[in-house]
Amino acid sequence: MxxxxxxxxxxxxxxxxxxxxxxxxxxxxxxxxxxxxxxxxxxxxxxxxxxxxxxxxxxxxxxxxxxxxxxxxxxxxxxxxxxxxxxxxxxxxxxxxxxxxxxxxxxxxxxxxxxxxxxxxxxxxxxxxxxxxxxxxxxxxxxxxxxxxxxxxxxxxxxxxxxxxxxxxxxxxxxxDEDAELAEPLADPDAETGIDLGLKDFAVLRSGKAIESPKFFRKLERKLKKAQRALSRKAKGSANRAKARVKVAKIHEKIKDTRSDWVNKQVKTIVAENQGIYVEDLNVRGLSRGRAAKSIQDAAFGMFLTRLESKANRAGRTFAKVDRYFPSTRLCSSCGALTGPTGLDGLSIRRWRCGCGAVHDRDANAEINIRREGQRLVAAGHADTR
Ligand SMILES: [Zn+2]
Structure with missing residues (x-):
């Protein structure tokens, strides 16, 4: 620029x-x-x-x-x-x-x-x-x-x-460089967050701060389905079919632009507010498997992680990925026991109580675990911080 x-x-x-x-x-x-x-x-x-x-x-x-x-x-x-x-x-x-x-x-x-x-x-x-x-x-x-x-x-x-x-x-x-202004370390070196990507909210940050899934994800998805159905009903080679195809293409374009703008906004805020950023190295495609209606969100997760890493690195932030097999949800952040919800049955459990007496919000607990594991990896020199 x-x-x-x-x-x-x-x-x-x-x-x-x-x-x-x-x-x-x-x-x-x-x-x-x-x-x-x-x-x-x-x-x-x-x-x-x-x-x-x-x-x-x-x-x-x-x-x-x-x-x-x-x-x-x-x-x-x-x-x-x-x-x-x-x-x-x-x-x-x-x-x-x-x-x-x-x-x-x-x-x-x-x-x-x-x-x-x-x-x-x-x-x-x-x-x-x-x-x-x-x-x-x-x-x-x-x-x-x-x-x-x-x-x-x-x-x-x-x-x-x-x-x-x-x-x-x-x-x-x-x-x-548009990140040059961000490259100064933040006044508070402890301003660090883990990021738990999820189904209910798009992501949960430190202190349970949630980034909600934007409503337009679902709205545009429905619009696209409708336009695609209309297209499939039009006779091949007809003028109406050509028109319907343009309509589908326009919705795809709208989805792409809206999603990209939204992701950039979230990434910018997170990098501006945090000196250390820790994420799960997710198999993003698997995250919302079985929920076809969420494919816009799936693509947004991938875009979000890629851009977050890139912007964090350019702005000189600490960035680390936690192994995808790290049990961020199951681990009790109070006592370290693996007592949290597990498997597909556990997906609906929002709050749980550990044997140690601690009561956890599922996503807030996962964020704490991801942040601590990320900090541990960085301290041990293992992290991919570049
Ligand atoms: Zn516990």
Whole structure:
């Protein structure tokens, strides 16, 4: 994900003069490119490529007395001005052909001295944020920056902007991993949870906090069944059959999107709130065997575990999988005896009492056991924590 970070900058008087020259050079190159393309269009010639314009309007132009002052600016700034002109034309052509959404655009116009001015430095221009906090720009100098917030990573480019009111800004483009903000350890290192995936609730977290199975799982499943039945009744090759097939495909698509969004939301919350995350390495397909109506949920379990592991790892969380044969449900979390419900008969038992006197909610007890086993594995160095 690319983000822009914008800061006010305060160039000195000589730097403002140098910047004005650079803005002027970029503007001239942009305008020369627009003029060259207009001329080519008028004379029915092919659209001149950026490579050709680069040679004519930058490399060769620098050797003429009319444009020799272009040499006073970083070549990258001039190349970027050409790239801007090229982008403006591509947008214009896309708009003409209807490939670009929104109102029709006019062809690129000449830039004026009075509007907002901008020049862009890419990484190969060797701009640099110095240790003293100043921004070094080649052939301009070291500029004072008001760092209102820290840059999260090294920027790939910086655009220096002068507004019509005479204020200066530096706008950095930074590639940000969306998990970067999560990668800081949580203030509470004990914020850890086991995750017990289930039938009644989608999952149970620490302290019995449940993630309910969303109602749309069942609702969409019913809708899909109905559409599939309707499809099977339509005559082969008929227009109605084609229509019914589109309807089934649309429901499948809706299921996919809705499930994916929902899973992402759950994963994001869990990773944001927990420093350690422990799950059962489930045979997900077996979890709701015999309940055909739950197939959306089955797919969601698999997606949930995969994305949870990936996001937890990227955010620097502790993540461990507990062996699927670990008796998380049967184990009494108070005394350690295997007294809990077992087998298919045990599926309906929500609460149970151990011989030691402890009364357990089935899922909350399982979460405690999964969390402890996960913590034990990590401490022993066995876990797949990567
Ligand atoms: Zn017990």
């Amino acid at each position: 690319l983000l822009r970070y914008r800061y006010r900058i305060y160039p000195t008087r000589p730097q403002r003069t140098t910047l004005a020259g650079a803005f002027g050079c970029a503007r001239v190159v942009f305008n020369d490119a627009v003029a060259a393309r207009r001329d080519a269009h008028r004379e029915g010639l092919p659209y001149p490529t950026t490579a050709r314009l680069s040679k004519a309007l930058i490399t060769d132009a620098k050797r003429t007395s009319r444009r020799s002052w272009l040499a006073s600016v970083s070549a990258v700034v001039l190349q970027q001005a050409l790239a801007d002109a090229d982008r403006a034309y591509r947008n214009f052509f896309a708009s003409l052909s209807g490939r670009r959404a929104g109102a029709r655009m006019g062809p690129p116009r000449f830039k004026r001295r009075t509007g907002t001015q901008a020049i862009r430095f890419t990484r190969n221009a060797r701009f640099k944020v110095l240790d003293n906090g100043r921004l070094h720009l080649p052939k301009i100098g070291d500029l004072k920056v008001a760092w209102s917030r820290a840059l999260p990573a090294g920027p790939s480019s910086v655009t220096v902007i002068k507004t019509a009111t005479g204020k200066y800004y530096a706008s950095f483009v930074v590639a940000v």
